[in-house]
Amino acid sequence: MALVRPCSAWLLPAGADPSAKVILIGRALRAFADGYVAVLLPAYLLALGFGQLDVGYLSTATLAGSALATLAVGTLGHRWPHRRLLVGAAWLMAATGAGFAGFSGFWPLVVVAFVGTLNPSSGDVSVFLPLEHARLAGTAQGEARTALFARYTLMGYLCAALGALTAGLPAWLAEHGPLSLTDALRGMFLLYGLIGLLVWFLYRRLPRQEADGRTPAAAPLGPSRGIVWKLAALFSVDAFAGGLVVNSLLALWLFERFGLSLATAGAFFFWAGLLSAGSQLAAPRVARRIGLLNTMVFTHIPANLCLILAALAPGMGAALALLLVRSALSQMDVPVRTAYVMSVVTPAERAAAASFTAVPRSLAAAASPSLGGAFLAAGMLSAPLVACGALKTAYDLMLLFAFRHHKVDEA
Numbered sequence: 001m002a003l004v005r006p007c008s009a010w011l012l013p014a015g016a017d018p019s020a021k022v023i024l025i026g027r028a029l030r031a032f033a034d035g036y037v038a039v040l041l042p043a044y045l046l047a048l049g050f051g052q053l054d055v056g057y058l059s060t061a062t063l064a065g066s067a068l069a070t071l072a073v074g075t076l077g078h079r080w081p082h083r084r085l086l087v088g089a090a091w092l093m094a095a096t097g098a099g100f101a102g103f104s105g106f107w108p109l110v111v112v113a114f115v116g117t118l119n120p121s122s123g124d125v126s127v128f129l130p131l132e133h134a135r136l137a138g139t140a141q142g143e144a145r146t147a148l149f150a151r152y153t154l155m156g157y158l159c160a161a162l163g164a165l166t167a168g169l170p171a172w173l174a175e176h177g178p179l180s181l182t183d184a185l186r187g188m189f190l191l192y193g194l195i196g197l198l199v200w201f202l203y204r205r206l207p208r209q210e211a212d213g214r215t216p217a218a219a220p221l222g223p224s225r226g227i228v229w230k231l232a233a234l235f236s237v238d239a240f241a242g243g244l245v246v247n248s249l250l251a252l253w254l255f256e257r258f259g260l261s262l263a264t265a266g267a268f269f270f271w272a273g274l275l276s277a278g279s280q281l282a283a284p285r286v287a288r289r290i291g292l293l294n295t296m297v298f299t300h301i302p303a304n305l306c307l308i309l310a311a312l313a314p315g316m317g318a319a320l321a322l323l324l325v326r327s328a329l330s331q332m333d334v335p336v337r338t339a340y341v342m343s344v345v346t347p348a349e350r351a352a353a354a355s356f357t358a359v360p361r362s363l364a365a366a367a368s369p370s371l372g373g374a375f376l377a378a379g380m381l382s383a384p385l386v387a388c389g390a391l392k393t394a395y396d397l398m399l400l401f402a403f404r405h406h407k408v409d410e411a
Helices: 004-011 020-047 052-079 082-102 106-115 128-137 142-176 181-203 225-243 247-258 262-290 292-312 316-330 333-344 347-367 369-377 383-403
Strands: none
Touching: 020 052, 020 082, 020 128, 020 142, 020 181, 020 247, 020 262, 052 106, 052 128, 052 247, 052 347, 052 369, 082 106, 082 128, 082 181, 128 142, 128 333, 128 347, 142 181, 142 262, 142 333, 225 333, 225 347, 225 383, 247 262, 247 316, 247 369, 247 383, 262 292, 262 316, 262 333, 292 316, 292 333, 292 383, 333 347, 347 369, 369 383
């Protein structure tokens, strides 16, 4: 019992509702699965005989499906409790893993990618995101809310890094065991499905929201509608840029540019994930000193410059070093951005704001992986990284200009 209390105290900031711990653990499990899938997806598709452009198409189908599912949550999700939707999403995750392990044809895989929960990016773009954000938003206030979302993203990046480290397992099994590389890769997608079942079991333990006398009624956008749509438009620029170098395409870039092995690429994404995770601990402290908006902007711009320089780097060592520096800075805005959205809207609008800022991000992110894959297939290896860095810098400057005088409510 003495060990449980310190662990819980670290997991949850002071003042947070204990039910938030279930969401944090569920995020950790999903992130572990996403971490290795993002690295293995291009290798799996190449092993099945597909090309670079097909990797981009599959990534686009995945992100487009997530966008539509998130839109459905934002417009229709108020009719059901968030707990029920989270349980259903976990079932869908289990089915996605089974589908990718069982199918080899391009179009069946496209269908599974579109309707499933596969995540080829470094962040969370699945239907889980708005549901978990909406659930977490009401469990803490003020600085505790920022700290809670920092822990949420910390768990995500840390476990995604551990997942990326296991990306070398299929190659090891193929070399030292009876399995072929393709069969070993299929096994990792089966594991993805099993993790979905674990998430299902976990989310069944969430308390019902109706227990405190409230119903999961809609929280439509009211007085904050203009702010939310402005933020959603700006976030979509950032998401479109990020879609050019989702982890699956960045892994493909490393394979094509430097000939990295699966094990080496997995190790790189492990360390990149650790750096992103560590930055989540710094984000609340930085935000406390310079504010939420300044933290989003002034940690992002140096990361964008590192990405552009990595694309132009003459050797693998310099490119990997720049990408690691980028990882230490580029995701510091994630918990701060979520806390900012929750702070500029009224409490009644938070659930809707979580969905309606996520939908344009998902739609924009869905449009760009095919473009990034086309650049790579055409031999323009530096183009996706340079375009991503330039667009993200433009987003940061527009965000700063649009909201520099806007005051937030920390209650």
